[in-house]
Amino acid sequence: MNTNLKNTVLIGKLSITNWEAKKKAKSVERAAESAAGATSGTISARKALLPGAEALEDILKHSAAMRTWWNTVSAPWFDNGMRAYNVAGHMDIVTAYGDMARHRELLINEFLDEYPALREQARFSLNDLFDEADYPLPEVVKARFTHSFECMPLPDTADFRVVEGVDPAELARLQADAEARAQARVQEAMGATVMRLTETLRTLADRLARYSENETAQVKGNRFYESWVDNVKELAGLLPQLNLVGDPTIAAVTAEIEQVFDKPALHYRDSFEDRTAATKKATELSARLAALFAAD
Numbered sequence: 001m002n003t004n005l006k007n008t009v010l011i012g013k014l015s016i017t018n019w020e021a022k023k024k025a026k027s028v029e030r031a032a033e034s035a036a037g038a039t040s041g042t043i044s045a046r047k048a049l050l051p052g053a054e055a056l057e058d059i060l061k062h063s064a065a066m067r068t069w070w071n072t073v074s075a076p077w078f079d080n081g082m083r084a085y086n087v088a089g090h091m092d093i094v095t096a097y098g099d100m101a102r103h104r105e106l107l108i109n110e111f112l113d114e115y116p117a118l119r120e121q122a123r124f125s126l127n128d129l130f131d132e133a134d135y136p137l138p139e140v141v142k143a144r145f146t147h148s149f150e151c152m153p154l155p156d157t158a159d160f161r162v163v164e165g166v167d168p169a170e171l172a173r174l175q176a177d178a179e180a181r182a183q184a185r186v187q188e189a190m191g192a193t194v195m196r197l198t199e200t201l202r203t204l205a206d207r208l209a210r211y212s213e214n215e216t217a218q219v220k221g222n223r224f225y226e227s228w229v230d231n232v233k234e235l236a237g238l239l240p241q242l243n244l245v246g247d248p249t250i251a252a253v254t255a256e257i258e259q260v261f262d263k264p265a266l267h268y269r270d271s272f273e274d275r276t277a278a279t280k281k282a283t284e285l286s287a288r289l290a291a292l293f294a295a296d
Helices: 003-008 026-036 054-073 087-129 138-143 157-162 168-216 226-242 248-260 272-295
Strands: 009-017 022-024 046-048 083-086 146-153
Touching: 003 087, 009 054, 009 087, 054 083, 054 087, 054 226, 083 087, 083 168, 083 226, 087 138, 087 146, 087 226, 168 226, 168 248, 168 272, 226 248, 248 272
Parallel strands: none
Antiparallel strands: 009 083, 009 146, 022 046
């Protein structure tokens, strides 16, 4: 395998499981099917075991935020959830995961403290739908909330050489095939990063241009959103770890973004001159990246 690739790319996987406190309401299904004269199995119904439980909802929202974060700071690799990132971002990723994991543990403990009371509230909320058997013991519920983050270097295709009992020609073919697939995954991941950056810059350029046009035409209700600029600045901050192979074009674009958008977002609302320059630069960079992506 390409030595530089093995030295710069790590692959990782974020795993999260939750107990969502949902269960099939079979009695409701049967009653609805009977009332409609429908065949068994045509209606599906689920009951919320802990309706209105905000502590549980907080865990589920935090889980979604963790998954969004992971998809933001990494690039696709395997279909099994493994994703890739540049080793330069490893400590930032590990630190961020640790902070989120600790907060998740607090949320889980808060929910477990409330669980007995929530179960009693559900007894009245669900009435005839309540079934004591639907509610696991607290320690069982806790075990259903899991989270982990694992990372590893890229597999070394040279490992095929230690396989015994396989024809050398077949070993060489397997090694070449693994090498080609690894390179293809890197290209796919880099392509996703380039496309994401291109679209973010293009969106910013379009919105800044429209804002300037409306400002010149004195259109009422012309609004400027800080997120237009902040989204680009945030992505630029992530590029070192998304730039798996240290592509010089992406590194140069990162530097140019940081140079052009070096002021708070609202500055580009108030300064027509800097906003115009930023619009031009965002358009130029998105076109340059689009050409790079097309070339790949």
